[in-house]
Amino acid sequence: MLDSNIVAVALPTIARSLNATFTDIEWVVSAYILTFAALLLAAGSYADRHGRKRAMLIGLGIFIIASALCGFATSAHVLNWARALQGIGGSLLLTSALAVINHAFVGVDRAKAYAFWGTCLGIAITSGPIVGGVITDWLGWRWAFLINLPVGFILFIAAAKIIDESRDPDAKSLDIAGILTFSCALFLLIWALIDGNNVGWATTVIIWRLVGAALLFIAFAVVEVRQKRPMVDFSLFRNRTFLGATFAMLGYAAGAQVLVFFLPLFLQIAYGLAPSSAGFAMLPFALPMFLTPLLGARLAGRYSGRTLLTLGLVVSVFGDVLLSTLAASEASYAFLVIGMLVAGAGAGLLNGETAKVMQGAVPAQRAGMGSGLTATVRFVGLLLGVVSLGALLSKEVSRHFIASSLSLGLDPNLAASFAKRVAAGDFGSLMIQLPTSLHEPVQAAATKSFVSGFAAASALAAITAATAGILTYVLVRRADTAPAVGGHESAVAAME
Structure with a gap:
């Protein structure tokens, strides 16, 4: 949450630095949320099956690497691909974090832990724009991403030493067909919505993207309905x-x-x-x-x-x-x-x-x-x-x-x-x-x-x-x- 808010304040500066259009800076936000949203269900399944601690460490590793790629991006396209990679790491982080809290606490302590977690999100929402603005003015927009490297490294070491591993013994294998159909459908839909103004809503390419998204969403529903334990x-x-x-x-x-x-x-x-x-x-x-x-x-x-x-x-x-x-x-x-x-x-x-x-x-x-x-x-x-x-x-x-x-x-x-x-x-x-x-x-x-x-x-x-x-x-x-x-x-x- 802190990272997304920092980026929001830095968008005009990024646009000037990389000579980016409005569509480009939309993707700075959307590329991250797209992969993040598309993989949340899959990330939760992975964490249950292969270990919540393991998923958290992988997520942190991906997030750190992606942040470095964002910070050193030389074009809007490179930045947006790196943001998409950040979203993958973010999806693993969120789902594994919630699962770790759920496993580590019970009863009243669990309620307090979730409340504290929610408070941390509130602090991030409140301080994100301020931190992002100060970083952008004093250090440059690239440090809005590069600041994740030392923070991420500290969190990686802490998670590796402190968190106990946990799994769901009844977890099923990953729903590959569901993951692919849902992720591709969401990508085509967002791709059409973002490019519609520039390309034209009635153009063949936009229509085909929307049709493809609709068909893939239907395929996703069919895949999930046929499973005993659907995603x-x-x-x-x-x-x-x-x-x-x-x-x-x-x-x-x-x-x-x-x-x-x-x-x-x-x-x-x-x-x-x-x-x-x-x-x-x-x-x-x-x-x-x-x-x-x-x-x-x-x-x-x-x-x-x-x-x-x-x-x-x-x-x-x-x-x-x-x-x-x-x-x-x-x-x-x-x-x-x-x-x-x-x-x-x-x-x-x-x-x-x-x-x-x-x-x-x-x-x-x-x-x-x-x-x-x-x-x-x-x-x-x-x-x-x-x-x-x-x-x-x-x-x-x-x-x-x-x-x-x-x-x-x-x-x-x-x-x-x-x-x-x-x-x-x-x-x-x-x-x-x-x-x-x-x-x-x-x-x-x-x-x-x-x-x-x-x-x-x-x-x-x-x-x-x-x-x-x-x-x-x-x-x-x-x-x-x-x-x-x-x-x-x-x-x-x-x-x-």
């Missing part, structure tokens, strides 16, 4: 509460958490902030994500999971609408803080509650599968949010900038070429190609274009969260998610 138990989706919680998780990821990746870009471009300043400026969004779960734990003792999920999504809708409206009106940062506080509070309410309700709808004997499925839904939703909102942002930026630049007398082909740089936040390379008299008006047009794109993306995030909120309220049963007797005290104790 994904599709019968769970006949449970209304589980299905509703799935929509809530998708709404949280694509309508709330996704802002972690777009806000740093917006703050740097709209307000001209340096990366370190943008990191501190993210605090009104990040702090509620860290603090609100404590309030959620108290509310969980009084209100049903359906109520809390719906409330979190409603708050997220208001936050997204505020951000969209404030951006479109070019409001000052002081007013934007209000939108970030509301959006962060909604994300914080949903962060733990979505996982709790989904896990609660899974039979106890399939808890491992449920955990992997919950994480997969979350990160697939985040991935779809990044590419969908990114596609809309890029399209709106291009439309607005081309119209503005043509009115300034720029050549249409040059304006279209510049639009791609504007969407990536790289204005500096534009100025050197223009006469001095056009610097100020083109800079203003570029800034307004990006602001317009961010406003449109925030509006789409609001629509996504609202749709998920309606489906959640309709599908999730109050009785299935009723607060447990004594839930207030136990939830607060676990958080503390």
Whole structure:
């Protein structure tokens, strides 16, 4: 989590350094989440069968090597392939870490361990933008990746010495057919969504990617249904509460958490902030994500999971609408803080509650599968949010900038070429190609274009969260998610 947030703040600097387009910097985020999300289920199965400690050490090793490749990347393509390798290591790390905690602790101690683990994620969310901004300003964007080398090495030694090995004696062999069909389907879908704006949505190559993704998803479902112990138990989706919680998780990821990746870009471009300043400026969004779960734990003792999920999504809708409206009106940062506080509070309410309700709808004997499925839904939703909102942002930026630049007398082909740089936040390379008299008006047009794109993306995030909120309220049963007797005290104790 820390690594992904550091990268989010560094994206405009990476774009300028590597002469990357908006599509390229989308892949900096998406390549990591794609391999991460696609392999979570497989990584969990590998850890159960071959050893959780072994999986963690392999994951750390891959993550360290990939971080070095990212830090020394000489082009956007090399960086994105290295990010994909990071995602493979990350999937092994997450699933093995949760399994190690589950094995090492029992009862109240386990609840405290998970609460502490969740707090660490909250700290990463809060400090990531600040650390990333400071590193980018003082050391350069490459150290956002290279810092993982000494940290990863220390963690590798600690894990090797401290953690006990554990396995699931009943674990089955890896579901190779399921892994391949799901991973390839997700890749084709994301590939189509990211390239759709540049290539054209009606072009043959995009249509074939979408058709291929659909066929592979169907093949994945067929493969899983025929297995005695499937990687994904599709019968769970006949449970209304589980299905509703799935929509809530998708709404949280694509309508709330996704802002972690777009806000740093917006703050740097709209307000001209340096990366370190943008990191501190993210605090009104990040702090509620860290603090609100404590309030959620108290509310969980009084209100049903359906109520809390719906409330979190409603708050997220208001936050997204505020951000969209404030951006479109070019409001000052002081007013934007209000939108970030509301959006962060909604994300914080949903962060733990979505996982709790989904896990609660899974039979106890399939808890491992449920955990992997919950994480997969979350990160697939985040991935779809990044590419969908990114596609809309890029399209709106291009439309607005081309119209503005043509009115300034720029050549249409040059304006279209510049639009791609504007969407990536790289204005500096534009100025050197223009006469001095056009610097100020083109800079203003570029800034307004990006602001317009961010406003449109925030509006789409609001629509996504609202749709998920309606489906959640309709599908999730109050009785299935009723607060447990004594839930207030136990939830607060676990958080503390």
